[in-house]
Amino acid sequence: MGDVIPFREKRNFPRVEFQCAIGVLHDGRFETFRAEEIGQDGVSFLADFDSPIGKRVVVSFHIPYVSLIITQAQVKKVEDFSGGLKKYFITFMQLSFTNERHLRKYIAEQFIQYAESEQR
Numbered sequence: 001m002g003d004v005i006p007f008r009e010k011r012n013f014p015r016v017e018f019q020c021a022i023g024v025l026h027d028g029r030f031e032t033f034r035a036e037e038i039g040q041d042g043v044s045f046l047a048d049f050d051s052p053i054g055k056r057v058v059v060s061f062h063i064p065y066v067s068l069i070i071t072q073a074q075v076k077k078v079e080d081f082s083g084g085l086k087k088y089f090i091t092f093m094q095l096s097f098t099n100e101r102h103l104r105k106y107i108a109e110q111f112i113q114y115a116e117s118e119q120r
Contacts, residue, residue, distance in 0.1 A: 015039035016110040018061075025058040026051055035061060040103055042076065042091040048084060051075050059090065063106045069099045 018038035022045050024031055036044045043059065051057070053075050060070040077089040095103070 014107060014111070015044075016107050016114075018043065020061060020064070023060040025060075026055070036087065038103070038107070040100065040107060042073065042089060044087060044089045046081055046085045046087055048086070050086075051078070051088065053078060056093070057090065059092075063102050066102045066106065067099065069095070069103070071095050071099070 015037040016039070018035045020035050021032050022035040022043060024033060024045070024047070026049065031047070031049070033045045033047045036046060038044075038061075043061065055075045057073055057075065058070065059073045060068065062068050072093040073090040074093055075088055076091045079087045079089075081087045
């Protein structure tokens, strides 16, 4: 499904490519955007709105074939991107134990698929 993102020194958790829709509730509006990467601690996505670092939002996304996750998150980092878009990096704040397990399993499966494809 997705490629494994190379390790970066500052990361506490591995991330995998996650080209799926993500819903974001911010400033009283709900909008959908395209996610870029996902890890156990958060997700990144491209958006065309302005939000300061530290802002709390509610995100929703679907782990393929497993579960819909809806949780609070906080904007951790914002980078300018092409076409007037910004890349947001958000951290999950209140992920349930069950959803953490689903997310860890999904990420592990992506690493296994990546390793198997590299062996071929």
